[in-house]
Amino acid sequence: MSLQLNTCPQALELIRARVSTSHFNPAFEIDDDLVADLIGHACEAPSAYHLQNWRFIAVRSREGRQKLCDPAYGQHQVKDAAVTVIVIGTLDGYQRIRANLQPLVDAGHMGPEDLEAWANDTHRGMHDRPAKQRDEAIRSGSLAAMNLMTAAQALGLASAPMGGFDAAAVSAAFGLAPTELPVMLVAIGRPAPGNWPRKPRRPVGEVLSIV
Ligand SMILES: Cc1cc2nc3c(=O)[nH]c(=O)nc-3n(C[C@H](O)[C@H](O)[C@H](O)COP(=O)(O)O)c2cc1C
Numbered sequence: 001m002s003l004q005l006n007t008c009p010q011a012l013e014l015i016r017a018r019v020s021t022s023h024f025n026p027a028f029e030i031d032d033d034l035v036a037d038l039i040g041h042a043c044e045a046p047s048a049y050h051l052q053n054w055r056f057i058a059v060r061s062r063e064g065r066q067k068l069c070d071p072a073y074g075q076h077q078v079k080d081a082a083v084t085v086i087v088i089g090t091l092d093g094y095q096r097i098r099a100n101l102q103p104l105v106d107a108g109h110m111g112p113e114d115l116e117a118w119a120n121d122t123h124r125g126m127h128d129r130p131a132k133q134r135d136e137a138i139r140s141g142s143l144a145a146m147n148l149m150t151a152a153q154a155l156g157l158a159s160a161p162m163g164g165f166d167a168a169a170v171s172a173a174f175g176l177a178p179t180e181l182p183v184m185l186v187a188i189g190r191p192a193p194g195n196w197p198r199k200p201r202r203p204v205g206e207v208l209s210i211v
Helices: 009-017 032-042 062-069 076-080 093-106 112-126 130-154 167-173
Strands: 054-059 083-090 158-162 180-189
Touching (some): 009 130, 032 054, 032 130, 062 076, 062 083, 062 167, 112 130, 167 180
Antiparallel strands (some): 054 083, 083 180
């Protein structure tokens, strides 16, 4: 018998209601506070070792959109959405692990020796391991992007994840450091008519093994 756990049905509704939006209302605008609010929700995502190995560029200005248009292969969401967020994963995020954990020490949740052990563990796991650094950059960036889309949905906005972009061209256009990887573009705004309905998913029985 399964438990009936249904303490926040709205959260499940949001997950089910999100769709990738192709057509955005170009007249709808998002102010700085709302952009910051959305990014704050993105940053609530978990990350390995609590790396928080991400950065975000919110492309909203006309010049910014023009710069992003070609690297995003002319995808029109960039032109029409209120903002397109470049979700960036950082390869060297592990180097600031002590700063990330210090607030836990300050709050008395973690002892200084625990911080030291955690930081050393992180360094061992991440330093001189480019594949691991890239994996974690993509994992963290993807989780942050998902949070961003769910938060947008919760705030009555539509979103569009995009992996169709030239990473080197995005990096060059927006001055990303060699240690920064553009993971995903997420366009956010209000939908215009003409979008696809929600696409059905493969049945759970086809994709799940319980062992
Ligand atoms: C990592 C990733 C990259 C994607 N890249 C693009 C893209 O470049 N352009 C686009 O129109 N849609 C893109 N999509 C949207 C997918 O096509 C869409 O998520 C999928 O068809 C399922 O539809 P839904 O999001 O509406 O449920 C991308 C989605 C993901 C998760």
